Amino acid sequence: MHTSHLVFYARRGPSTRRRLGCTVPKKVGIAVRRNQIKRWIREAFRAWREELPEGCVMVVNAKRSAAGIGYGDVASAFAKIAERLKREGLSL
Numbered sequence: 902m903h904t905s906h907l908v909f910y911a912r913r914g915p916s917t918r919r920r921l922g923c924t925v926p927k928k929v930g931i932a933v934r935r936n937q938i939k940r941w942i943r944e945a946f947r948a949w950r951e952e953l954p955e956g957c958v959m960v961v962n963a964k965r966s967a968a969g970i971g972y973g974d975v976a977s978a979f980a981k982i983a984e985r986l987k988r989e990g991l992s993l
Contacts, residue, residue, distance in 0.1 A: 902985060904981065904982075905964075905966060906966050906967040906978070907942075907962070907963055907964065908961070909959060909961055909978075909982050910959065910961075910962075911958065911959045911960075912957075912991055913954075913956045913957070913991040914956045914957070914958035915956075916956060917955045917956050918956070919950050919954075919958075920957075920958045920959070921942070921943065921961065922959070922960040923939055923943065923961040923962070924960070924961075924963065925938050925942075925962075925967065926963065929963055929965060929968045930968045935963075938963055938967055938970070938975075941970075941971075941972045942961050942963075945976045945978070946959070946961075946979065948976060949976075949979040949983045952980075953983050954987065954990065957991060
């Protein structure tokens with residue numbers, strides 16, 4: 902699943918814990934900006950964790966266009982993805 906700035910990969914994991922991995926490539930910007938985007942991704946995951954299905958293992962990759970986003974964009978992307986995962990479920 903993807904939004905205009907982020908790509909989400911999700912599947913069911915071996916346990917019931919919800920887990921997150923994220924990558925932000927150097928093409929997004931300098932280290933300070935990349936780390937800020939990673940912090941926002943982790944914070945949005947914490948905020949929407951309970952809305953995700955149990956056992957959800959998610960990897961979020963930032964696109965080059967993520968250089969101009971803010972926390973609100975990341976949080977709204979997680980809201981959309983959480984809703985879609987609830988509606989469609991996870992693959993095995």
